[in-house]
Amino acid sequence: MFESGMTLKMAETVAQRQIYAPVRRQMLRGLGVMAMAGLLAACQVVPKSSGPATPPPPTNPDDSVGPGLPTDTDRHRVALLVPQTGANADVGTAIANATTLALLDSRTERVRITTYDTALGAAAAARQAVADGNKLILGPLLSEDVTAVAPITRAAKVPVLSFSNDSGVAGNGVFIMGFVPGQSVERVVAFSRAKGHQRFGALVPKNVYGDRSAAAFRAAVAEAGGTLVAVESYDRSATALTGAARRIANAGAMDAVLIADSGGNAIRAVPVIKTTGNKQILGTELWNTDAALGSNAVMRGSWFASVSDGLYGQLATKYRTRFGKAPYRLASLGYDSVLLTVRIARDWKPGTNFPANRLLAADGFGGIDGIFRFSNRGIAERALEVSEIGAGGFRVVDPAPTKW
Numbered sequence: 001m002f003e004s005g006m007t008l009k010m011a012e013t014v015a016q017r018q019i020y021a022p023v024r025r026q027m028l029r030g031l032g033v034m035a036m037a038g039l040l041a042a043c044q045v046v047p048k049s050s051g052p053a054t055p056p057p058p059t060n061p062d063d064s065v066g067p068g069l070p071t072d073t074d075r076h077r078v079a080l081l082v083p084q085t086g087a088n089a090d091v092g093t094a095i096a097n098a099t100t101l102a103l104l105d106s107r108t109e110r111v112r113i114t115t116y117d118t119a120l121g122a123a124a125a126a127r128q129a130v131a132d133g134n135k136l137i138l139g140p141l142l143s144e145d146v147t148a149v150a151p152i153t154r155a156a157k158v159p160v161l162s163f164s165n166d167s168g169v170a171g172n173g174v175f176i177m178g179f180v181p182g183q184s185v186e187r188v189v190a191f192s193r194a195k196g197h198q199r200f201g202a203l204v205p206k207n208v209y210g211d212r213s214a215a216a217f218r219a220a221v222a223e224a225g226g227t228l229v230a231v232e233s234y235d236r237s238a239t240a241l242t243g244a245a246r247r248i249a250n251a252g253a254m255d256a257v258l259i260a261d262s263g264g265n266a267i268r269a270v271p272v273i274k275t276t277g278n279k280q281i282l283g284t285e286l287w288n289t290d291a292a293l294g295s296n297a298v299m300r301g302s303w304f305a306s307v308s309d310g311l312y313g314q315l316a317t318k319y320r321t322r323f324g325k326a327p328y329r330l331a332s333l334g335y336d337s338v339l340l341t342v343r344i345a346r347d348w349k350p351g352t353n354f355p356a357n358r359l360l361a362a363d364g365f366g367g368i369d370g371i372f373r374f375s376n377r378g379i380a381e382r383a384l385e386v387s388e389i390g391a392g393g394f395r396v397v398d399p400a401p402t403k404w
Contacts, residue, residue, distance in 0.1 A: 075112040076350050078341060079129035080334070081139035081149065082163075086119035092141065094327040095163065095334035099138070101318060102338035110345045113138070113338070123148040130156045136354040137161065138337045141330070143169045150174050159356040161340070163333045167212075170378035175359055177333045177372075177380045179307060181209055182216030184285040185258065187305035187384040189217065191398055193224035197255035197280055201248050202231045203269055204260045213260035213284065229254045241265060245272035256280040263290030263299075270298045287389075289329070294393045305384045307369035308400045315368060336367035363404060370400045 080099055082092035096115050103111065114132065116125035122145035129137060130152060136159055140146055143166035153160050154173045162169070165178025189200065202217045204210035214231050221228045230251035234244035248257060249272060257279050259266040263286065270281055283304035293299045315335065319327045343365065344358045364373025364381075372382045385400040 074350055075110055076136070076341070076345050076348060076354075077132065077134040078111055078113045078136045078138060079126075079132070079134035080113050080115045081118050081122065081125050081129065081137055081145070082115065082141055082334075083119040084115065084117035088141065089119065091328045091330060092118070094331040095139070095141070097319065097323050098315075098327060098331035098334040099338045101315070101322065102335045102342075106339060106342045108342045108345070110350070111338070111342055118142075118145050121148075122146075123152060125149075126152040130158055134158065135352070136341060138334065138341070139163055146174060146176075157353055159354050159359070161337050161359075163330060163337075167377070167379050172378075173356065175356075175374050175378040175380070177337060178330075179285055179369075179382065180379060181213050181260070181284060183382060184305040184384055185213050185216040185260065186220040186223075188282045188284070188303055188386060189220035189226070189256075189258065190224050191303065191305070191386045192256045192280060192282055193221075193226050195280075197226070199227045199229050199252075199254040200256050200258070201229045201251055201254045201279075202258040202260065203244055203248055203273070204231065204233050204258075205265075206233045206235050210260055213258075217258055217260070238268070241269055242272055245269040246275075249273050249276045253277075254279060256282055258282040258284075260284050261286065263287045263293045266302075267292070267296050267299060270302075274298075285384075288387075288394075293389050294391065297391075299389045300391060302389045303386055303397065304389075305386050307382055308385050308396075310370075311368050332368040336365070336369065336372075339367065340365050371402065371404065373404060 080096060082095050083089050084092050084096070099113055103113065114129070114134065116129050118125050118140050122140050126137065126149040137149070137153055138161050140149055141163045143164045146160065146162045146164050146166070146169040149160060150169070150173065157173075160174045162174060162176045163178055164176050165180050167176065167180055170176045192200075200217075200221045202214060204214045204217075210233060214233070217231065218228060230248060232244040232247045232251070234240035245268075257273055259269055259281065260283075261269075263283070266281070266283060266287070273279060273281070281299065281302035283302060285304070285306040287293055287304040288306035288309070293302075315332075316326060319331070340359075344355065348355055359374050360376065361373065364371050370383045370385075372380045375381055383400040383402070383404075385396050386398040387394040388397045
């Protein structure tokens with residue numbers, strides 16, 4: 001069966017252990033493995049504890065008593081906007097659980113997080129969060145929710161640290177932490193060019209993800225000093241995919257071909273692409289968690305770029321121990337957003353506006369998925385590793401940088 005492709009909006013959800021799988025608002029699915037205890041300072045790891053930390057006692061016994069929000073003034077009010085009901089509730093719950101783990105691991109007494117359900121209306125959730133005195137919003141998850149929330153938070157001067165990867169919603173007080181697809185394209189093309197490949201082609205689906213991957217591919221080839229031979233796109237059918245792969249195969253001599261689609265569709269396309277000669281196959285972060293790639297001989301030797309999985313297992317174990325099941329992959333963004341907040345909270349006076357300019361620190365931040373920093377446009381720039389597909393698994397051939 002032909003696999004439906006990934007759109008950028010759909011990349012805001014997760015397939016099982018997959019960074020960006022096809023994403024629809026009704027189709028957030030996937031398994032994630034979370035990472036380890038905290039990374040507070042840029043590229044610094046919080047010392048590991050021997051087990052789950054115990055939440056610190058309230059500084060005032062009355063803080064946690066009575067209806068409504070606590071009235072303490074010694075902690076930063078931070079809102080978490082995620083779906084708690086409806087089709088995407090499981091993903092929202094995983095993110096919320098990960099923020100809890102981050103608070104426990106960081107042992108902070110300065111940050112209080114309140115969760116608001118965006119499934120009941122993202123704009124309404126944002127209004128309530130602002131009315132409740134929150135000075136920073138973590139989330140929302142989907143780009144359309146970010147669009148609904150942004151005017152409200154902007155008027156209140158409350159920054160938004162969203163889990164979306166849609167660069168179109170970033171800026172003017174909105175920062176996105178999601179994995180922007182173009183970055184993996186740029187990374188793998190640069191690596192391929194450094195290995196001596198000169199002539200490049202690409203196979204991309206006709207959707208937002210494909211369009212943005214194609215644009216990033218053209219720019220990356222030019223930046224690396226390569227030669228762009230052809231870019232072929234296709235509709236969402238097996239026939240169209242095969243036809244596009246055939247056109248790439250016959251487009252002329254080329255050293256490397258990027259397939260900006262799922263691992264399953266790459267497996268279908270590669271034999272056709274190689275009918276006119278062997279070519280280095282390149283992929284995107286979509287391949288990171290596709291176990292089928294390692295078991296298919298035609299894909300061996302292919303390269304793709306993605307965030308590092310190095311810290312995944314430790315937090316996955318911790319998450320399972322505490323919550324009884326594996327988290328969705330995007331939960332790492334919730335974990336890292338809290339660590340970032342805790343780091344900035346060291347010099348942030350409770351009750352005052354969140355110092356959004358601190359998010360633009362040149363040295364960036366450390367996280368479960370490696371180091372990252374925000375551009376002036378509010379987009380998370382991530383350090384990515386390059387992996388090679390081998391028999392039964394992946395092997396890192398170019399590690400992610402550990403500092404900027």
